Amino acid sequence: MLKQIKLFFTLGLIILVLVFILIPQTASADALSALSNTMSRLSDSTPTAVYSDHTIKYTTPSGVGAGETMEITFPSGFAIGSVDYTDIDVSWGASTGYENELTLAATPSGSTWGAAFAGQVLTITSGTGTISTTSKVVVEIGNNASGGNVQIQNHVTAATYTISIAGDFGDTGKIAIVILTNDQVIVDTTIDPYLTFTISDNAVSLLKSGGLNPDYNNTGFNSDSAFSVNTNAGSGYNVSYNGATLFANGGANTINAMAAKAASSIGTEQFGLNLRDNVTPNTGVDPSGGGSGVPAADYNTADQFKFAADTTTTLVSASDATSSNTFTVTYIVNVNETTEAGAYSTTITYICTGNF
Numbered sequence: 001m002l003k004q005i006k007l008f009f010t011l012g013l014i015i016l017v018l019v020f021i022l023i024p025q026t027a028s029a030d031a032l033s034a035l036s037n038t039m040s041r042l043s044d045s046t047p048t049a050v051y052s053d054h055t056i057k058y059t060t061p062s063g064v065g066a067g068e069t070m071e072i073t074f075p076s077g078f079a080i081g082s083v084d085y086t087d088i089d090v091s092w093g094a095s096t097g098y099e100n101e102l103t104l105a106a107t108p109s110g111s112t113w114g115a116a117f118a119g120q121v122l123t124i125t126s127g128t129g130t131i132s133t134t135s136k137v138v139v140e141i142g143n144n145a146s147g148g149n150v151q152i153q154n155h156v157t158a159a160t161y162t163i164s165i166a167g168d169f170g171d172t173g174k175i176a177i178v179i180l181t182n183d184q185v186i187v188d189t190t191i192d193p194y195l196t197f198t199i200s201d202n203a204v205s206l207l208k209s210g211g212l213n214p215d216y217n218n219t220g221f222n223s224d225s226a227f228s229v230n231t232n233a234g235s236g237y238n239v240s241y242n243g244a245t246l247f248a249n250g251g252a253n254t255i256n257a258m259a260a261k262a263a264s265s266i267g268t269e270q271f272g273l274n275l276r277d278n279v280t281p282n283t284g285v286d287p288s289g290g291g292s293g294v295p296a297a298d299y300n301t302a303d304q305f306k307f308a309a310d311t312t313t314t315l316v317s318a319s320d321a322t323s324s325n326t327f328t329v330t331y332i333v334n335v336n337e338t339t340e341a342g343a344y345s346t347t348i349t350y351i352c353t354g355n356f
Contacts, residue, residue, distance in 0.1 A: 061134055070137070070167040073163065086145075131169075158179050197350075238352075241312070274305045296314050
């Protein structure tokens with residue numbers, strides 16, 4: 001009886017050994033974690049082809065050993081086209097996944113990893129390189145890869161699809177991605193053009209304090225007015241003027257217009273105007289505003305004046321939009337002993353044009 005028991009025990013042990021040897025043992029795969037795929041476009045390729053970059057991330061608990069592979073399978077209908085290793089970046093690390101950049105080629109060789117598509121499957125193959133356990137892995141495909149210039153074409157049908165990750169490195173996982181009929185929102189608005197032009201004083205009296213001195217040789221008559229411009233015209237604006245020189249007695253008597261820029265000359269019959277800003281004379285721009293206007297050269301010199309009679313003449317211009325431009329116009333008249341008596345006046349028309 002004892003011999004029989006020993007025989008049965010021996011036979012059972014042999015059978016167990018044979019089962020262990022002859023039946024393949026399957027290792028359990030670990031699950032990838034922190035999986036994601038960020039696409040640059042989610043629109044479907046209907047009716048026009050839409051291409052997208054892919055940034056795939058996951059954490060591998062097992063890591064990757066020398067000679068092992070990671071396989072990323074795209075759903076059928078995503079056109080891989082001519083994407084190759086030059087359009088792919090792979091990196092890994094403990095913190096962000098970008099710490100260690102792999103050197104890639106079409107096939108592995110030593111420390112260079114292979115990266116190649118076969119149909120819908122991207123296989124990343126180690127030569128002698130490894131990826132440590134619990135590392136974060138980042139796979140970039142498309143224009144987002146260094147030197148990449150080919151992208152994967154999106155599916156023609158809007159739906160939710162699944163990307164699978166496996167390979168003989170032992171870990172597996174899946175990522176859901178979505179394709180939409182339209183992934184863009186068109187935002188528009190209309191900014192109406194505007195132009196404001198204000199003149200501070202519509203009547204200016206050229207008066208000399210204390211009245212006119214009979215010798216006509218000490219001070220000219222002068223006074224100021226101001227105008228301001230605001231516009232969103234992309235090419236700025238220009239302000240021009242038109243008017244006759246001072247006249248009296250129905251035009252029978254006139255005061256000479258300063259045809260060329262000149263200094264005020266007491267005792268010389270002349271009428272002219274000068275332009276300056278309200279804070280820093282003759283810079284042409286009010287520092288308190290945001291303007292960019294520039295006075296015409298003949299009018300922007302301190303204490304020099306000019307007047308172009310009966311001719312539309314540009315006084316100020318700007319090349320772009322301005323939030324505020326304020327200028328002061330100084331009018332001056334000098335007379336001499338032979339200037340005829342009379343009530344002299346003129347009307348000067350200012351014209352502001354926005355260049356939209």
